[in-house]
Amino acid sequence: MIRLAIQKSGRLSEDSLNLIRECGISFLSSSYKLKTEATNFPLEILYLRDDDIPGYVQDGVADLGIVGQNVLVEAGLPHLEIEGLGFSKCRLSLAVPRAAAYDSVADLQGKNIATSYPEILGAYLRERGVEANLHTISGSVEIAPSIGLAEAICDIVSSGSTLLGNGLREVETVFRSEAVLIAHQKMSAEKKEILEQLQFRMQAVRRARR
Numbered sequence: 001m002i003r004l005a006i007q008k009s010g011r012l013s014e015d016s017l018n019l020i021r022e023c024g025i026s027f028l029s030s031s032y033k034l035k036t037e038a039t040n041f042p043l044e045i046l047y048l049r050d051d052d053i054p055g056y057v058q059d060g061v062a063d064l065g066i067v068g069q070n071v072l073v074e075a076g077l078p079h080l081e082i083e084g085l086g087f088s089k090c091r092l093s094l095a096v097p098r099a100a101a102y103d104s105v106a107d108l109q110g111k112n113i114a115t116s117y118p119e120i121l122g123a124y125l126r127e128r129g130v131e132a133n134l135h136t137i138s139g140s141v142e143i144a145p146s147i148g149l150a151e152a153i154c155d156i157v158s159s160g161s162t163l164l165g166n167g168l169r170e171v172e173t174v175f176r177s178e179a180v181l182i183a184h185q186k187m188s189a190e191k192k193e194i195l196e197q198l199q200f201r202m203q204a205v206r207r208a209r210r
């Protein structure tokens with residue numbers, strides 16, 4: 001039996017469940033349960049907050065997980081990734097108030113930037129020799145400039161309409177993300193074999209979708 005952690009409820013949940021079902025794996029799911037066992041494959045599904053998934057897989061509490069690369073890299077655990085899954089594509093971008101002057105990332109020198117991704121943003125700015133004050137907040141990042149908390153933000157963007165609605169414009173793409181399959185690094189031979197079967201099915205599903 002192998003244990004897979006997926007997001008309990010959010011932007012990854014539906015596509016994660018669909019992928020498992022399209023692999024021909026049947027299970028009962030109910031919104032209040034924290035785990036389910038598949039009826040026709042040696043798989044147990046755990047439902048967690050996405051932020052908790054990388055750590056649980058690193059520790060081996062779960063053998064496998066489905067999570068956004070943004071969360072995986074922010075957690076400092078990129079080496080757990082074994083395969084891109086092609087859904088939940090989004091980007092982490094820098095944005096400034098629409099009227100603010102902006103030519104290049106050097107304009108952020110000494111500025112206050114609000115983000116939920118201090119690790120990824122910190123690395124991006126360091127590589128470009130920019131020193132800024134990062135304010136880590138966990139939600140509603142896009143309102144930070146209008147309440148005077150920051151001169152810029154770095155947040156997940158998919159269409160850009162949330163930014164526009166808050167009077168912001170996107171100026172740099174910091175990171176591109178999609179959902180990925182991650183795995184614990186020390187698995188038994190038996191679990192490795194189940195993982196191989198699961199990956200074989202997932203790849204077949206993706207080929208069929210193209």
Ligand code: ATP
Nearest residue numbers: 007010011012049050051068071088089090156158
């Ligand atoms: P949780 O309650 O599990 O912590 P959350 O609020 O942190 O959830 P969601 O908003 O559900 O997270 O997003 C989960 C993941 O989906 C993100 O980390 C990112 O990889 C991806 N994602 C976020 N926004 C979008 C979007 N607009 N379009 C596509 N994918 C997105």
Ligand code: ZN
Nearest residue numbers: 049050051052
């Ligand atoms: Zn989260």
